[in-house]
Amino acid sequence: MVGLIERLGALIIDGILDLGYFVLFLVYSLLNIFLPPYKPRLWIRQIRIIGADSTMLIVLIGTFTGMVLGLQGYNTLNRFGAAGALGTLVALALVRELGPVLAALMIAARSGSAMAAELGSMQVTEQVDALTVMAINPVQYLVSPRMLAGLISFPLLTTIFDVVGIYGGYLVGVKLMGAPRGPYFSGISSNMDLHDIATGFWKSVVFGVIVMWVCCYKGYNAERMATGVSRATTEAVVLSSVLILAFDYVIGAILI
Amino acid sequence: MSGGTTNGTFQNGAVSNAIEVRELCRHFGRQQVLDHLSLDIPEGQITTIVGPSGCGKTVLLKHLNMLLVPDSGTITIYGTDVTRLGNRGRDAVRENLGMLFQAGALFDSMTVYDNVSFPLVEKTRLPENEIRSRVGETLAAVGLEGMENKFPSEMSGGMQKRAALARALVRRPKILMLDEPTTGLDPTRTGAIHELIRETQKKFNLTAVMVSHDVPAVFQVSDRVAFLNHGKTHLNGTVEEVMAADDAVFKRFLAGRAAGDDDGASLGG
Numbered sequence: 001m002v003g004l005i006e007r008l009g010a011l012i013i014d015g016i017l018d019l020g021y022f023v024l025f026l027v028y029s030l031l032n033i034f035l036p037p038y039k040p041r042l043w044i045r046q047i048r049i050i051g052a053d054s055t056m057l058i059v060l061i062g063t064f065t066g067m068v069l070g071l072q073g074y075n076t077l078n079r080f081g082a083a084g085a086l087g088t089l090v091a092l093a094l095v096r097e098l099g100p101v102l103a104a105l106m107i108a109a110r111s112g113s114a115m116a117a118e119l120g121s122m123q124v125t126e127q128v129d130a131l132t133v134m135a136i137n138p139v140q141y142l143v144s145p146r147m148l149a150g151l152i153s154f155p156l157l158t159t160i161f162d163v164v165g166i167y168g169g170y171l172v173g174v175k176l177m178g179a180p181r182g183p184y185f186s187g188i189s190s191n192m193d194l195h196d197i198a199t200g201f202w203k204s205v206v207f208g209v210i211v212m213w214v215c216c217y218k219g220y221n222a223e224r225m226a227t228g229v230s231r232a233t234t235e236a237v238v239l240s241s242v243l244i245l246a247f248d249y250v251i252g253a254i255l256i
Numbered sequence: 257m258s259g260g261t262t263n264g265t266f267q268n269g270a271v272s273n274a275i276e277v278r279e280l281c282r283h284f285g286r287q288q289v290l291d292h293l294s295l296d297i298p299e300g301q302i303t304t305i306v307g308p309s310g311c312g313k314t315v316l317l318k319h320l321n322m323l324l325v326p327d328s329g330t331i332t333i334y335g336t337d338v339t340r341l342g343n344r345g346r347d348a349v350r351e352n353l354g355m356l357f358q359a360g361a362l363f364d365s366m367t368v369y370d371n372v373s374f375p376l377v378e379k380t381r382l383p384e385n386e387i388r389s390r391v392g393e394t395l396a397a398v399g400l401e402g403m404e405n406k407f408p409s410e411m412s413g414g415m416q417k418r419a420a421l422a423r424a425l426v427r428r429p430k431i432l433m434l435d436e437p438t439t440g441l442d443p444t445r446t447g448a449i450h451e452l453i454r455e456t457q458k459k460f461n462l463t464a465v466m467v468s469h470d471v472p473a474v475f476q477v478s479d480r481v482a483f484l485n486h487g488k489t490h491l492n493g494t495v496e497e498v499m500a501a502d503d504a505v506f507k508r509f510l511a512g513r514a515a516g517d518d519d520g521a522s523l524g525g
Contacts, residue, residue, distance in 0.1 A: 125364075
């Protein structure tokens with residue numbers, strides 16, 4: 001019985017320590033963005049990898065998401081004689097919810113997993129230790145540029161997702177299904193306000209931090225064994241996906 | 257124990273010490289890996305640390321290059337107790353250290369040139385032509401001229417070790433640390449790397465600390481040997497002194513290595 005309580009206590013203490021380290025990792029990596037030496041070359045490289053290289057995927061997923069919304073939205077609204085509200089429906093759904101969430105999930109799957117695998121592999125092969133021994137701060141060199149790139153790339157990619165999604169909905173809803181053309185865009189401009197856009201923007205910023213934080217943390221702390229990298233990659237994608245959906249609700253509830 | 261020793265440590269005469277380790281302790285979970293370990297590393301010589309698997313060789317090296325922090329004890333590098341230093345102080349001491357990791361730890365996304373020039377680009381303000389010249393000179397010293405544009409994945413294990421050695425040497429450190437530099441190499445390449453370490457140590461007048469499993473081959477290029485057992489320094493002296501020591505544990509370790517037993521003396525003692 002005493003042994004059981006001891007193990008439970010150790011588990012709780014380990015959990016609290018891990019959580020503390022997890023939070024400190026975020027604070028330390030964000031802080032190091034603003035501390036010299038500044039490495040614009042590394043920032044640009046990460047923005048290219050996380051942002052620019054993900055653009056085609058975001059365009060593809062955004063287009064299909066908009067097309068599905070256009071199809072299902074038209075069918076539903078048409079039953080109530082409200083097909084003219086299709087543009088508003090598609091745009092609000094994309095800008096407030098689907099754009100930030102789906103873009104973040106896609107980037108987590110594409111760039112986040114690659115990031116966790118790369119950092120994990122560097123940890124396992126002692127490349128992170130090599131940086132430390134060379135008197136180079138590995139968090140500042142490896143993690144902070146990715147954090148900054150995430151903060152810049154996520155809102156931009158989400159915007160691209162929203163725009164192509166709205167045109168995807170237009171293509172199917174108006175051009176294929178026959179919804180009225182005029183109200184599609186005029187409905188968007190009259191029914192969507194700055195608050196809706198701000199909600200999507202803040203979500204994309206928070207999701208950017210979450211994905212970079214979780215994926216860098218899992219990769220950076222990968223166990224030094226054969227399965228360490230694969231486990232870190234899996235945990236990074238699963239945890240960041242769960243946190244994206246959880247924080248989507250939290251931010252949505254706060255900014256409703 | 258043979259005469260002329262104090263607790264298994266032979267005196268190193270008038271040579272001053274680059275590194276002094278005193279009463280170093282470190283545990284992982286319930287396992288005491290370093291147990292009040294003391295050791296002197298004399299300046300300008302190659303000291304090789306040997307011992308059975310799990311005796312604390314690599315853990316000791318990771319304390320010397322400040323990747324790990326001890327539970328207690330001191331490590332003095334050129335007069336500075338590095339166990340009391342903060343990040344900036346540690347980085348200042350590391351300016352004088354070069355490290356060759358077991359698997360090389362070359363950055364696999366970079367070419368040999370980028371790998372070797374990396375410490376100069378990141379930590380100095382040398383002009384590009386000076387960096388190019390220094391990298392060329394160092395690559396020539398390890399026999400890798402003309403390999404600048406190769407990626408680590410395009411090179412053999414021995415060449416990767418040479419490139420990693422070049423990266424460790426490019427900033428002209430005072431102390432070179434080597435963690436099992438010949439692991440995974442065949443006997444021919446092992447001999448070549450040992451020779452290279454000897455040559456570069458002489459050329460750059462380095463203090464070298466090497467952890468190795470290649471016993472007794474590594475003794476040919478070593479000046480001194482520290483034999484660790486159960487987290488303590490069991491024997492420490494010149495190669496001749498240690499080889500001549502009438503010590504049952506060390507002899508069992510040597511016999512075990514010769515028979516291919518990884519645990520050597522099987523931690524007996």
